[in-house]
Amino acid sequence: MPHGKPILLTLLAFLLILVAITAGLSLGAAAVPLKTVWGVVADRLVPGSVTRDWSAGRESIVWDVRFPRVVLAALVGAGLAVVGAVLQVVTRNPLADPHLLGVSSGGACGAIVALLHTGMIFGLITVPLFAFLGALAATGAVIAVTRFSGRSAERLILSGVAVAFVATALSNLLIYLGDPRAVQSVVFWMLGGLGLAQWPHLLYPALVLFVSLVWLILRAREINGLAMGDETAATLGLPVARLRAQLFTVTALLTGVMVAFSGAIGFIGLMVPHIVRLFAGSDHVRVIPLSAAFGSVALVLADLAARTLMAPEDMPVGVITGFVGGIGFILLISRRNRG
């Protein structure tokens, strides 16, 4: 890859993030002028820096409703894309994404327990907490099954698929036993939605994403080794089984947190890493941070579509990502076949 290309891609990523966030803050069910949007943001970040010539209502729309949602979309998009990029190496499967290994299904199961059966026993954090615990349980189950049946990439995938089936069956049972009137919330959650974003909640995904991202970037060279195959990686002196287990655990925890706050959003983790590799090559020193950046852009824009296409109805963002991602994937496959 030419020397200037990574810098160009990084600049492009930052520019796109800025554009996506601007669009996310500026557009919505209620019309708010761009000047007001940035006035509110500037005033909140640096109080007194601009003259306040907007209503309290508009300020609330921008700061309390849109901004936390855009930030959550950026965090979740980044998290899912990074997880996808790493899992595609860990499992040596180009179709791997955060939902492949049962973690999302476990998270969904936990969320359903909260939504239909326990209620908000810990307040607004109940659903994310239960979803994370469900994801954690699924992660533990996958690791246990993999240890029991052999630690290869294939075994990891098969274990994940098996755990996903069990978790999905359990979820369906819980839905069947639950109140039909609350099922709407469950469906919305399972299809993915960012409408519940609030400032106090954002600390958890932000912190987990930051720590995971730093750790994964520091391990990027080892991930490159793993991408060459188990034998080559072992020849390079990498502890393949342990590294795979570590990477899976970190990505599973990251997925768990993202799923906990957004529900199950598909295709971001599958599509974005492929697009990034198409332009940035296969060095994970570049792939991981760029996947995070473009994942953010993708989900912020998808969420923007979700809340404006059918306004005032809030469409689940998973519908948008699935639709666009599916078409994009078909184009990607056909392009590769032609190439």
Add this chain to the structure above:
Amino acid sequence: MRRFFHTAFATAGLMAALMTAAAAEPKTVTDVTGRKVEIDVPVKHVILGEGRQIYFLAALDREAPFSHVVGWRDDLAKADPETYAAYLAKYPEIAKLPVFGGMKDGTFDIEQAVALKPDVIVMNIDSKTATEEAGYIEKLAKVGIPLVYVDFRDKAMENTEPSMRLLGTLMGREQVAEDFIRFRAEQIRRVTDVLDKAKPTKPLVFVERAGGYSEDCCMSFGAENFGRMVEIAGGENMAKSLIPGTFGTVNPEQIIAANPDQVIVTGGNWQAYVPGGAWVGVGYGADLKEAQRKLKALTERPAFTGIKAVKSGEVHGIWHQFYNNPYQFVAVQQIAKWLHPDLFADLDPTATFKELHERFLPLPYKPGYFVSVKDQL
């Protein structure tokens, strides 16, 4: 002598036949969907497609509202536990009533229904699609069980009277049904007559359906149900132009942008559905202090940030089940009193509800159906 016995037997037989005919004569009734159904009335055995249908059955037969019920759905105990407990205390036999699952979505165990030998099954109109898709009407018709639809929810203000008349006919309580309809119309006129005369400015009202029931914000009503009640009570329903049907959701941004003058949140004790939820637990004999605390907590959500209604304390909680029973006129009066306190200073919705209980219902009245953020409790 033989002729005497023949005559006596013939007379007795004729009288028995006439009495049977008087007891149950075939009658063609029209349900709220316009279906013409032939039923032997008055009916002796009824299956209720929803447990909360007891709200209207009780208004027609205050002495023994459950005497004809042979099966029902289990929703009353979950959706309105206080009312269920009160009925259970007065009529302990209801604990043994056969329970159906799934009747809310129009599906139920048809074998169980047939085994109970009902004279009629009463279903809510919102079950119609699922009931028809499952072919229940045809299947039941083959074994001589008619099914009728009533509606106190979808187009409640339009369909309450025909539904009550239909049920009055089925139960052989036509006069009670007419008395109820008259009482209801009188009570609604106490609001509409004043509004027609005064023509006040209509405050903008946002009705949140089952606020706090789930984390989502915000469910509301379109042109019907509570949305229509608000309009009758002299308000402008904020979600009318946003929600095409009876029920739907509104984006938090739109609530803030619309800046409603008043907010009305429907609530109930939904501990069985959402344990420890943020719902506002108003209803039969409810703890209004706790309901008010929860109502205040709901005003702190992003969707209600800085809106007029919150600033002025015009945020109210109302019993959700008014959306699903013939007592909506009480809700109309209470909403009118909230929206136009000066115009309706003399109107007492609590007294109206009390009178409804005294005249038509088997239970004594217990307050707890309404609460406001600014109430001194």
